Amino acid sequence: MNHQEARELFTSYHDGELNENERTAVEAHLSECSECNTEWLAYKKLMTEVSGLMNLSPPKDVVGAVERKIHRRSKGKFFGRSRASNIQFALVSFILVLLFMLAYLMLTAVNEIVVLDSDATAPDPAAESSDVLQKQ
């Protein structure tokens, strides 16, 4: 095996893709050829460095950004408010209107009771005028 042949097999040798005979031949060449052995050590170091490249974190809120883009490009067809949230919204609105109406009716009823009470406790103007006439 010459230098060129040995170096051509570096990738397969590194990745365990050689058969028994090829691997033995490469190893025999590397043990007797310092030039190719130096190349092989540099190759191995490169592979260690490349496989050790930092694993970068993805940007924040990829899901949100993608959904917003799809919503915009589909002109609101996808990723708008869901049917479930529409029903929820309608239900909450209905309950709020109902509460408001109840509160209004209760306030009206209370006002009417107050008016009735004040009418009942107020002195009779006709009786008052007859009392005045009698005194005179």
Added chain:
Amino acid sequence: MNDPGQQKLIRKLQARDKRAFEQLIEEHQSRIYNLIFRIIGNHEEAEDLLQEVFITVFKKIDSFRGESSLSTWIYRIATNHCINRKKYLTRRKHYTKSSYGDLSEKEQSESSGGITENLPRPDEMAEGKQMEQLIQKAISTLDDEYRVVLVLRDVQNLSYEEIEQILEVPAGTVKSRLHRARMALKEKLVPHLR
């Protein structure tokens, strides 16, 4: 592709199920972002491309026939997007500099909030960061076909078979491209490897 869990996920995706789509993004975003960044070498472009990859998945999921795994199919979409974007940027001469400074900032912010055990000394860290930047720069100068194979195999640790499926090329082509990519990278970095 006989995984029942994956078949169920695909059916949900084809029905445009929001939760299934969100699950898909959560599961794949990290690996796909790293793949894109190592091919493109720029964080802003990588972020934009990452979104475009998932938008394409959403649009084209009906055409997924299950001949490969879902992740292989997503990898194929991502590599095609990267190659097209790189060509576009080169054509527009917009691609004047890669964000190696950007890379340092990102690494810095990550290391500041990360694990502090077994942290290398400042001089070692500086050396490691410098080497990382040198490698990234060298990868960026490789031809597209070599760079993509190298990133898929040596950064993403994919098998030869997976790479064949992603790139739709024969095994021999993957092996020869990978060998040329590694040797070219070694030549570029030779003063730093001895």
